[in-house]
Amino acid sequence: MAERRRGAAGPVRPGLFAATTALAVTAAVLVPAAVGDGGTGTDRPGPRAAPARDDVDSSADTCERPEASLRPSPADGPAIEKIRAAGVVRAGVDQSSFRWGYRDPATGELTGFDIALVKAIAKEILGDEDKVVYKAIPTNRRVRALRDRDVDVVVRTMTINCERAAQVGFSTAYFEAGQQVLAVKKEALAPGEPEITGYDDSLRGRRVCAAEGSTAAAELAKESHGARVVPVPNQLDCLVRLQLGEVDAVVTDNALAAGQAAQDPTVELKGTPFTTELYGVAMHREDEDLIRRVNQVLEEYRAGGRSSPWRKAYDRWLAADLGLRDPVPPRPVYRD
Template sequence: MAAACGLTAAATMLPLVLGGGSGDGARPGGRPLAQAPPAKAPGAVPAKAETCTDPEASLQPSSADGPTIDRIKKAGHLVVGVDQNSFRWGYRDPATGRLDGFDIALVRAIAKNILGSESKVTYRAIPTNQRIEALQEGKVDIVVRTMTVNCERIKQAAFSTAYFQAGQQVLAPKGSPITGYNDTLKGRKVCTATGSTAYDALKAKSYGAVFADTATAQRTVPNQLDCLVKLQLGLVDAVVTDNALAAGQAAQDPAVDLKGDPFTTEYYGVATKLGNDDLVRRINQVLVDYRKGGNESPWMKAYRRWLAADLKGITGPPAPKYR
């Protein structure tokens, strides 16, 4: 557990850079499957991705340029909102100081396609609850941050096709009486991130868990990894988050593990500002190429490098849906 806390602390050293740009989106001067669906628990609450007709269906792919692509090329770099704290997904490796992970690998592929180099990226670390704001205010061009596509969010941002399938699950200490997303949560202190689909799920059906903020115990946090710290310190009894993220946290701390089965089905997409249709289509073309090649596709190579040790049995990415 001490080692896990050490990695957590090291990963959070990068200062938040959400602000600092002008309101018109001016940039900083420097450059710096078919996947098997997760098992569902009896009585599972459907994820928001299932409460309306295919919110993850996106625009047809295209390699054509457009006004957004032209602006990015003129600037010479892609500004991307990412996580720096999610082990295996988007984290700053304390040994190298380099941002790495499954999401970061996809960012590099997008930058290489648009700008000809995977290094032409300005990374901005943004909290979970500021992803939409960062897009709407023009602070970033895209967000690649384990962001679930759902019916509410497609009103606020434009999304690519799905690049990963996940589900909400409970993380708790190995000796905990909590067995999953069920009545064993009653009266237990549960942590989740504000603005996350986990928070929405608990709000809809909490099983008696105590998860909202109070004057004495903050159980909703801006960054999801803060929940692991609270769990390690004994300030909460469990965490509810995407199983993809929770698997990385369990890999950091052998004293905790995933409980029960995933109780939602969710899809991660690359997000951009509403109206940036040329950028959405270009990213979808990148994803077409990223999925190609079967077991030797860039997607599968990234999966084997970053996720296979903790999320076993995945045979490929979710199939894209178009509208």
């Protein structure tokens, strides 16, 4: 049984993947400098037509089926030509979400399920999967990075929903997840500490971490179950705070939480998913030719059943943590 000790900030669980915690803290420092004017390390504060928001309500009644995207096409257009002229795809990604987008400690290279999809997009457009400039962006900068044209695509476990779809363009869905609670296992709790059992009243009076601009933050704003919400820039910061005893639980996508649990054997997913999250590749709304081309990539990426590139990526990056019996990608939905 893992021991926990009470410190100034709360219960601290010692000896648990210090390297992971250090990596997460480093990522949190580096991320803001990675989104800006393409290399100066500063954000461009210029005027915007409207504030870009990621803290959205996926049940908004202003649209129907936000996952419906433009039909795929291999045709070139101005956005594709701009990428070809630059010679690289500028991709907004995460660098600290284990299994999805993270730096391999052994090589220092970005890798994961989302990174594999970025490579497939670059391969289709430029003929070389390595012609990518990765820009690590925090959760609450995903929309702004696209609207400011700091990146061409965002591939960062980004849920498609109505308010986001009013600000950016989305591909068809490439993965389905759900919001769920991550908390300390019962056997790892301090004596007398109550167990958190899921997205329910066991959260009352507890400190619950969620990334700013995330679907989790929006859901907690609607129904917190009496929890005190602790916002952070990136979802992995929540795992660090949980390890340090600064929060009692995390709410995030179960696909991401499974990766966090894989990094710390004293935490686990609690209860069941309470939302449906469809991840899409996000692009600027005006770049319709790019949206169609990415959908063409996804058509090919899904094709082939168990031998498809999608399934191979799932087996490599996600199978060990999610353990779905026969995973399949979401069916694409197109506009009439």
